[in-house]
Amino acid sequence: MRITSVTPEDIRFPTSRNLDGSDAMNPAPDYSLTYVVLGTDEGTEGHGFTFTIGRGNELCVAAVNSLAHLVLDLDVDEAFAEPAATWRRIVGDSQLRWLGPEKGVIHLAGAALVNALWDLRARQLGKPLWKLLSDLSPEQLVDCVDFRHLQDVLDRDAALDLLRKAEPARAERERELQRSGIPAYTTSAGWLGYPEEEVRRRVRAGLEEGWRHFKLKVGRELEDDRRRVATVREEIGPDGVLMLDANQVWEVPVAIEWVNAVADFSPLWIEEPTSPDDVRGHARIAEGIAPVGVATGEHVHNRVMFKQFLEAGAMAYCQLDACRLGGVNEAIAVILLARRFDVPICPHAGGVGLSEYVQHLAMFDHVAVSGARDDRLVEYVDHLHEHFVDPVRVEGARYLPPARAGYSAELDAASRRAYRFPEGSAWRAR
Amino acid sequence: MRITSVTPEDIRFPTSRNLDGSDAMNPAPDYSLTYVVLGTDEGTEGHGFTFTIGRGNELCVAAVNSLAHLVLDLDVDEAFAEPAATWRRIVGDSQLRWLGPEKGVIHLAGAALVNALWDLRARQLGKPLWKLLSDLSPEQLVDCVDFRHLQDVLDRDAALDLLRKAEPARAERERELQRSGIPAYTTSAGWLGYPEEEVRRRVRAGLEEGWRHFKLKVGRELEDDRRRVATVREEIGPDGVLMLDANQVWEVPVAIEWVNAVADFSPLWIEEPTSPDDVRGHARIAEGIAPVGVATGEHVHNRVMFKQFLEAGAMAYCQLDACRLGGVNEAIAVILLARRFDVPICPHAGGVGLSEYVQHLAMFDHVAVSGARDDRLVEYVDHLHEHFVDPVRVEGARYLPPARAGYSAELDAASRRAYRFPEGSAWRAR
Numbered sequence: 103m104r105i106t107s108v109t110p111e112d113i114r115f116p117t118s119r120n121l122d123g124s125d126a127m128n129p130a131p132d133y134s135l136t137y138v139v140l141g142t143d144e145g146t147e148g149h150g151f152t153f154t155i156g157r158g159n160e161l162c163v164a165a166v167n168s169l170a171h172l173v174l175d176l177d178v179d180e181a182f183a184e185p186a187a188t189w190r191r192i193v194g195d196s197q198l199r200w201l202g203p204e205k206g207v208i209h210l211a212g213a214a215l216v217n218a219l220w221d222l223r224a225r226q227l228g229k230p231l232w233k234l235l236s237d238l239s240p241e242q243l244v245d246c247v248d249f250r251h252l253q254d255v256l257d258r259d260a261a262l263d264l265l266r267k268a269e270p271a272r273a274e275r276e277r278e279l280q281r282s283g284i285p286a287y288t289t290s291a292g293w294l295g296y297p298e299e300e301v302r303r304r305v306r307a308g309l310e311e312g313w314r315h316f317k318l319k320v321g322r323e324l325e326d327d328r329r330r331v332a333t334v335r336e337e338i339g340p341d342g343v344l345m346l347d348a349n350q351v352w353e354v355p356v357a358i359e360w361v362n363a364v365a366d367f368s369p370l371w372i373e374e375p376t377s378p379d380d381v382r383g384h385a386r387i388a389e390g391i392a393p394v395g396v397a398t399g400e401h402v403h404n405r406v407m408f409k410q411f412l413e414a415g416a417m418a419y420c421q422l423d424a425c426r427l428g429g430v431n432e433a434i435a436v437i438l439l440a441r442r443f444d445v446p447i448c449p450h451a452g453g454v455g456l457s458e459y460v461q462h463l464a465m466f467d468h469v470a471v472s473g474a475r476d477d478r479l480v481e482y483v484d485h486l487h488e489h490f491v492d493p494v495r496v497e498g499a500r501y502l503p504p505a506r507a508g509y510s511a512e513l514d515a516a517s518r519r520a521y522r523f524p525e526g527s528a529w530r531a532r
Numbered sequence: 533m534r535i536t537s538v539t540p541e542d543i544r545f546p547t548s549r550n551l552d553g554s555d556a557m558n559p560a561p562d563y564s565l566t567y568v569v570l571g572t573d574e575g576t577e578g579h580g581f582t583f584t585i586g587r588g589n590e591l592c593v594a595a596v597n598s599l600a601h602l603v604l605d606l607d608v609d610e611a612f613a614e615p616a617a618t619w620r621r622i623v624g625d626s627q628l629r630w631l632g633p634e635k636g637v638i639h640l641a642g643a644a645l646v647n648a649l650w651d652l653r654a655r656q657l658g659k660p661l662w663k664l665l666s667d668l669s670p671e672q673l674v675d676c677v678d679f680r681h682l683q684d685v686l687d688r689d690a691a692l693d694l695l696r697k698a699e700p701a702r703a704e705r706e707r708e709l710q711r712s713g714i715p716a717y718t719t720s721a722g723w724l725g726y727p728e729e730e731v732r733r734r735v736r737a738g739l740e741e742g743w744r745h746f747k748l749k750v751g752r753e754l755e756d757d758r759r760r761v762a763t764v765r766e767e768i769g770p771d772g773v774l775m776l777d778a779n780q781v782w783e784v785p786v787a788i789e790w791v792n793a794v795a796d797f798s799p800l801w802i803e804e805p806t807s808p809d810d811v812r813g814h815a816r817i818a819e820g821i822a823p824v825g826v827a828t829g830e831h832v833h834n835r836v837m838f839k840q841f842l843e844a845g846a847m848a849y850c851q852l853d854a855c856r857l858g859g860v861n862e863a864i865a866v867i868l869l870a871r872r873f874d875v876p877i878c879p880h881a882g883g884v885g886l887s888e889y890v891q892h893l894a895m896f897d898h899v900a901v902s903g904a905r906d907d908r909l910v911e912y913v914d915h916l917h918e919h920f921v922d923p924v925r926v927e928g929a930r931y932l933p934p935a936r937a938g939y940s941a942e943l944d945a946a947s948r949r950a951y952r953f954p955e956g957s958a959w960r961a962r
Contacts, residue, residue, distance in 0.1 A: 128626055157598065157627035161637060164594045168587065196558055197586035203780075203808070203831060206636010207591060251807035254784035254816070350633075354684035377681035378633070379836040381811060382843065386684070401633060406809045413812065 103178040103226060105148075107141035108170035110163045110214070113513065114156060114523040115454055115486060123155075123452070123485075124295030126321030127349040132156030133454040133486065134523070136163050136211065137513065138218045140173065148222025149512040152214040152425040153453045158207075159523065165211030168198060173215050182223055185246040189431040192216055205403040209428050216429025217459070221509035231430070231509040232465035236276065240265035243470070247435045251406050255413055261438045268471055275469045283500035284461075284468050286482040287315030287345065289452055291334070294319040298333055305337040312498045314342055315479055317373070320360075321348040328364055335367045345397070347373035354383040358390035371397040371419050378402055384416035397421055400450035404428065405435040412443040421481075423450040424459035430509075433463050441472050452483035457494045458510040461501045489517035533608040533656060535578075537571035538645070540596035542589050543581075543943065544953040545884055545916060553585075553882070553915075554725030556751030557779040562586030563884040563916065564953070566593050567943065568644045570603065570652055578652025579942040582644040582855040583883045588637075589953065595641030598628060603645050612653055615676040619861040622646055635833040639858050646859025647889070651939035661860070661939040662895035666706065670695035673900070677865045681836050685843055691868045698901055705899045713930035714891075714898050716912040717745030717775065719882055721764075724749040728763055735767040742928045744772055745909055747803070750790075751778040758794055765797045775827070777803035784813040788820035801827040801849050808832055814846035827851055830880035834858065835865040842873040851911075853880040854889035860939075863893050871902050882913035887924045888940040891931045919947035 117123055118130035134156050140148035152162055172192050181188040193204055193212045201208040224231045235243070244261045291304035305316055318334050320327040334344055346369045352360060357375035372394055376383050378401035388396045395418030402408055403426055411417035420440040427433050440447055447467045449460035457480070464480045472478070480501055487493035491512040495502040504510050520528045547553055548560035564586050570578035582592055602622050611618040623634055623642045631638040654661045665673070674691045721734035735746060748764050750757040764774055776799045782790060787805035802824055806813050808831035818826045825848030832838055833856055841847035850870040857863050870877055877897045879890035887910075894910045902908070910931055917923035921942040925932040934940050950958045 128630070131627060131630075155627050155630045157625065158595075158631045158638065161591060161595050161598055161631060165588075165591050165637070168591060195587065197561060197584075198588040200558070200561075200585045201588045201591060201637050201640065202635075205632075205809075205833070206638060207595070207631050208588065208637060210631065251783065251810060251813070254813060353681065377836045379635075379834065380681060380840065382840045383681070383684060383836075403635070404809065406807045406813075410810065410812045 103146065104143045105140050105173055105176045105178065106143050108166070108173055108215070109139045109141070110166040111137040111518065112159050112163045112523045113137045113518060113521045114159060114529070115521055116528060118156070124293045125319040125347065125349040126294055126351040128155060129295070134159040135455060135513075136166060136214050137518065138166055138214045140218045140222055142178070142222070146222065146225050148218040148225065150214050150216070150218025150221050150509065151455055151511055152210040153456055154210070161207050162211045162214065165207050166214055169195070169211055169215055173219070178222060178226060181219065185431060186248045188219070189216060189246070189428065190248050193428050204428065209403060210425060213425045213427065213429040216431060217424065217509060217511060220430040221511050224509055225507045228507045230462065230504045230506060232462040232469070232503060235434070235462070235466040236272065236469040240269060243434060246431050247438065248431065252409055252435065252439070255409050256439055256442050260442070264438060264441050265471065268473055271473055272469055275473060278474060279465055279468055279503050283497070283502040284464055285315075285476060285479050286496055286499050286501050287317060287343070287479045288313045288499070289317045289481055289483050290485065291316055292318035292330075294322065298330060301330060302333055302337060305334055309338065314338070314499060315345065316342065317345040317347055317481070319349065320346050321351040324360060324363060331364050331367045331369070344369050345371050345373065348375050350374045350377055350401070352376050354380070354386055357387045361391040361394055365391070365394060369394055371395040373397040373421070374401070381407070381410045381414055381416050384411060385414040388416055388418065395419055397448065399423060400426060402426070405432050405439065408436045408439050412439050412445055417445060419448045420445045421448050421450045422463070424456060424463060437463065437467050437471055446475060446477040446479070447472065448479045449481065451481035452485070454486040455490065455511065457482060457487070458490055458492070461494055461504065462509060464501070465503055489513050533572050533574045533576065535570050535603055535606045535608065536573050538596070538600040538603055539569045539571070540593045540644070541567040541948065542593045542953045543567045543948060543951045544586060544589060544959070545951055546958060548586070554723045555749045555777065555779040556724055556781040558585060559725070564589040565885060566596060566641065566644050567948065568596055568648045570648045572608070572652070576652065576655050578648040578655065580644050580646070580648025580651050580939065581885055581941055582640040583886055584640070591637050592641045592644065595637050596644055599625070599641055599645055603649070608652060608656060611649065615861060616678045618649070619646060619676070619858065620678050623858050634858065639833060640855060643855045643857065643859040646861060647854065647939060647941060650860040651941050654939055655937045658937045660892065660934045660936060662892040662899070662933060665864070665892070665896040666702065666899040670699060673864060676861050677868065678861065682839055682865065682869070685839050686869055686872050690872070694868060694871050695900065698903055701903055702899055705903060708904060709895055709898055709933050713927070713932040714894055715745070715906060715909050716926055716929050716931050717747055717773070717909045718743045718929070719747045719911055719913050720915070721746055722748035724752065728760060731760060732763055732767060735764055739768065744768070744929060745775065746772065747775040747777055747911070749779065750776050751781040754790060754793060761794050761797045761799070774799050775801050775803065778805050780804045780807055780831070782806050784810070784816055787817045791821040791824055795821070795824060799824055801825040803827040803851070804831070811837070811840045811844055811846050814841060815844040818846055818848065825849055827878065829853060830856060832856070835862050835869065838866045838869050842869050842875055847875060849878045850875045851878050851880045852893070854886060854893060867893065867897050867901055876905060876907040876909070877902065878909045879911065881911035882915070884916040885920065885941065887912060887917070888920055888922070891924055891934065892939060894931070895933055919943050919951075
């Protein structure tokens with residue numbers, strides 16, 4: 103099977119109209135996809151995307167075109183015979199690399215291509231991605247990972263050891279997964295743009311649906327935030343779990359002061375308290391707010407940054423993003439790093455399509471890497487799933503495993519037409 | 533004066549033909565500029581650029597177009613009445629920010645615009661940029677800086693203190709600068725693609741021109757590298773200064789081992805020993821190779837990263853890049869951070885146009901921030917200066933101060949036509 107075409111599309115959903123997704127740093131996002139279809143000589147397609155929040159999505163589309171020559175004409179079996187080399191080929195072009203390296207637009211676009219390749223591979227083998235990964239041997243899994251710049255903390259042999267330790271339990275973990283899925287938390291109730299009473303109404307609705315873990319956006323005025331935090335704690339009671347998300351707005355000392363000022367409401371974590379590049383700042387915050395944990399990752403741009411956050415004790419919950427990282431291969435690297443430091447994988451989702459992606463990564467982690475653990479919480483937002491051919495299934499606050507072959511990335515054809523920017527009907531109608 | 537047009541151009545020089553600029557990570561760069569001209573209602577233009585190494589330059593051009601609406605129609609006096617807010621406006625658009633934040637293509641493009649704005653301002657005031665900055669009061673200088681996410685290490689007041697301490701000596705520093713410029717080092721002799729005898733020939737030629745500081749690219753086979761290092765040391769004698777540059781190719785333990793294996797040749801620094809994102813790795817290397825220093829910065833993407841490198845003792849020489857950082861405002865922030873930790877500013881140059889830019893920043897540092905110091909070495913490569921309207925003047929291994937108003941960014945009109953990609957004559961002829 104050979105790749106004969108690489109076709110990116112600019113897909114945008116006008117979510118800023120309702121302030122869905124609003125937070126302290128991102129007041130009005132239009133959730134968007136740089137969507138890629140890989141065509142092959144056998145007719146099977148690979149679908150993948152990267153996620154952005156509106157303006158600038160055209161740059162990721164352009165970057166996919168700039169990278170396309172690295173994927174075009176690839177033989178799929180050959181590409182997956184040496185998966186780390188294939189990954190390095192896509193993210194390591196010596197001239198394009200200057201634009202990152204391994205960060206920003208060029209890495210986001212690389213993720214779309216890498217993810218589409220894995221979707222194609224999973225379809226070719228007739229398995230959902232989580233199952234494909236969970237069936238690989240420890241040797242095959244480490245062959246997917248580029249260990250460059252990781253080896254002071256995790257090298258191939260150490261990663262192999264971790265995977266071999268988990269191997270005997272794989273069958274039992276998979277039965278558990280099929281039986282009851284993996285736990286999720288909801289962000290749908292607590293967007294910053296929602297008035298307090300809307301938050302209360304949504305938390306109550308969530309409790310009725312069986313949710314126990316709720317995330318609230320914070321980062322405006324402290325008093326205002328305290329009131330919102332109190333409202334959620336009041337509604338969910340002492341047994342509910344409350345997470346907070348500041349979306350990068352604080353200075354390091356302000357973050358410490360702020361979190362300690364709401365510690366009486368016992369939040370599980372504070373997410374993105376400051377700049378996502380600030381490893382040392384996060385470590386200082388982690389020290390200053392224990393036992394509240396620091397969660398971060400959605401803007402942590404590559405495995406070298408995760409290595410540092412994890413080793414520094416600056417990340418108690420690893421919120422990897424399936425698009426910010428360079429696709430599946432780098433996500434595997436980060437899952438192994440997190441296992442090395444016994445930090446749970448709690449992937450970033452929401453947006454559009456992110457839940458569809460990350461469920462596969464978290465399920466692979468459950469089956470083949472870190473095993474059963476209740477602190478592996480996958481974010482869930484009840485939004486925009488209806489546009490996907492194989493949408494997530496979340497029941498009783500748990501993600502249930504996808505059965506369909508692929509990486510769940512494919513959009514409905516009608517949605518692709520309607521939300522194409524700027525010519526789709528959803529945008530023409532504005 | 534109001535900005536009435538923002539016009540980017542894709543300019544590329546086919547430098548890969550001769551392996552000029554070759555190193556361990558970048559074997560065949562085509563030095564390129566995303567070149568921007570700001571037009572105004574008064575006719576004065578602002579010129580600026582960001583630097584890339586070839587493929588992908590089109591993405592920075594596209595990103596300038598995506599950012600243009602943030603600059604178009606700006607009143608120049610108003611923009612410079614609140615320079616930090618203007619900077620934040622350009623790098624902080626809430627949707628475009630997702631593509632970084634403050635890194636990669638979107639930040640490189642922001643730098644082109646910010647630098648063009650400063651070029652325009654300097655022309656409007658009739659001063660070269662170094663002089664414009666050196667004439668600003670401490671208060672005006674800190675007003676240029678966005679202190680967000682820096683304040684655990686350097687806030688506005690602490691920065692003001694540093695600048696005020698340097699203020700009484702400004703006049704004397706400026707006289708020194710006019711008299712004898714600031715010291716430089718040369719990279720022209722030691723590209724990795726050059727055979728050993730070519731390196732020897734070039735070092736000899738450099739010595740005859742008055743150079744005493746030479747940088748050599750390393751990072752291939754240790755034995756091969758040792759031979760090249762020995763050659764340079766042999767030629768420059770015990771009083772010459774030798775720097776090494778590995779361009780990111782090593783793992784942390786390999787870097788330590790390698791540098792210690794050439795320590796007998798007494799290099800001043802090892803540059804980019806590993807991933808440019810790896811603050812903790814650089815700190816570990818710095819500990820393991822003292823008294824050899826670690827130099828890095830050309831791929832360090834924003835002030836938050838510099839804050840960490842400097843505070844961690846992971847950067848003994850601060851090689852800021854005028855384009856990787858978000859232009860002049862963020863360069864001022866980094867110069868202040870370096871001053872805070874008493875680390876010399878040794879900017880990244882070479883490429884095309886980088887020397888023209890960074891001389892202004894280093895001269896500003898000399899006059900108004902860190903004062904006279906012989907360890908402030910500005911990189912120099914004798915290459916492509918002939919395309920600029922106001923090229924650098926380097927004599928006796930020292931940069932002499934530009935006299936012409938602006939930021940020395942303007943290309944000759946004929947060069948702009950000839951190297952326009954892909955339609956210019958230099959590319960059509962291939």
